[in-house]
Amino acid sequence: MRVGVPKEIKKNEHRVGLTPTAAREYVAHGHSVSVEQGAGLGAGFTDGDYKKAGATIAPNAATVFAENDMIVKVKEPQKVEWERLREGQILFTYLHLAPDPEQTKGLIASKCAAVAYETVTDARGGLPLLAPMSEVAGRIAVFSAAETLLKHNGGMGLLFCGVPGVAPARVLVLGGGVVGMNAARMAMGLGAEVVVLERSIPRMREIDELTGGRVITRFSSIAAIEDELTKADVVIGAVLVPGAEAPTLVKREHLKIMKPGSVLVDVAIDQGGCFETSKPTTHADPTYVIDGVVHYCVANMPGAAPRTSSEALNNATLPFGLALADKGLDALKADPHLARGLNVLNGEITYPAVAKALGLSFSDPFGVWAGR
Structure with missing residues (x-):
């Protein structure tokens, strides 16, 4: 799979979706990783660090979004970012959709598969990516x-x-x-x-x-x-x-x-x-x-604390991100805990708490899947 990492553009946000260490793991699994130029600098990672890990450096965010199958970020996409998402593309990041109707509508319109870190669960009922x-x-x-x-x-x-x-x-x-x-x-x-x-x-x-x-x-x-x-x-x-x-x-x-x-x-x-x-x-x-x-x-x-935060986040997200890269959306069928991270799919809300908070309809994700 082609995996893209854009630079975070939310104000005062310096974390990065993939560290060089994590990027190397994706490459070792046979995936290509494209990192926007300067994306890791705020967290102390140079473009050279990513090249050593086997990633390529993209000149801008537009290229990252256009040329990759999965986008890995930290913060929720901003308007210019959700407008670049497309049908069938996987977005893996924090979303926090319940208080954000504008972003939710943007993701619905994009028809991407939006997987939220904050709703992925584990066997103990915890939230391992949060x-x-x-x-x-x-x-x-x-x-x-x-x-x-x-x-x-x-x-x-x-x-x-x-x-x-x-x-x-x-x-x-x-x-x-x-x-x-x-x-x-x-x-x-x-x-x-x-x-x-x-x-x-x-x-x-x-x-x-x-x-x-x-x-x-x-x-x-x-x-x-x-x-x-x-x-x-x-x-x-x-x-x-x-x-x-x-x-x-x-x-x-x-x-x-x-x-x-x-x-x-x-x-x-x-x-x-x-x-x-x-x-x-x-x-x-x-x-x-x-x-x-x-x-x-x-x-x-x-x-x-972008260096500490990026490394800690990647330690937690890496196995789930690799599963998505290795299997695509089939990874959700194989892992019910990862499936709970799916908030939007094919233009429909697939997480009940988000639908309830925004007064919108909820669709069972596997039902939406069947209709794709």
Whole structure:
């Protein structure tokens, strides 16, 4: 199969769909890999690195899209990109379609086969291609919160870790999944007082065990959220419903009970955000203030560490990408976990949570397949 890797064009995005190491694996499997000139530079990979791996260098994105059977990216395609996709072409990337009707319509119109990293599953019910970026995002969320708390960045002027005789920041983490666990452990390691709100009692037991009881866990309820918001200096939104819009846990009215200069970090912003007042921001302009509360809602937090993020992502995506390259869409029939990554096929939505979120019809992917 001909596999293409365009340069990411979303603002402040420097990750790359395939690292040279991953490209070499595709070539070893008998596939051709075409990488847009300069696509890996933001993550520290030169065109020469890709040539050594056996890839060819394409002069521009238009060539990559036109000459390849499968496109491997990191972020969701932008308008100019989805307009270049065509019927029968495979797109393998993060999509986050539930809060993005425009992109969804673009992919439907293209009639491509769009496979989303974030909805591929594993035998344990996990999301293996989302997990590495969730790990990075959870950790970056803490660094970003600590920096934003400083006075010159709009925060209350609180040192995250405190000093002897002065209490550290109190960090509230909403959700104890991969993002929440990584955020909690990082915040704890930096000396903060940490509370995690979670609904899974087994998960709370796991957090308690892993942190030696240093992280406070509470069952998540409206009352618990409101109580903890009054105490928190930092709130990290880390909730996820696979493929669907994130639930809104913090309302506009809640900002009035929070401390002036406190910080909200919405890691769920890719899925619409879990704070009512969230709107996507960028690394170039990451924050804004509503009712005295600083909001940090960067939509691609892992993009701040593109080398680490690209390598971690490729470690996870490689076996699934190779399966698609080796077998084409038949790989979905062979692997039900990879099949759950299929969000759009032949002009129809094939992931139920996306269809429900956007008020569009859902089509069973194997039924769509039969009609191709």
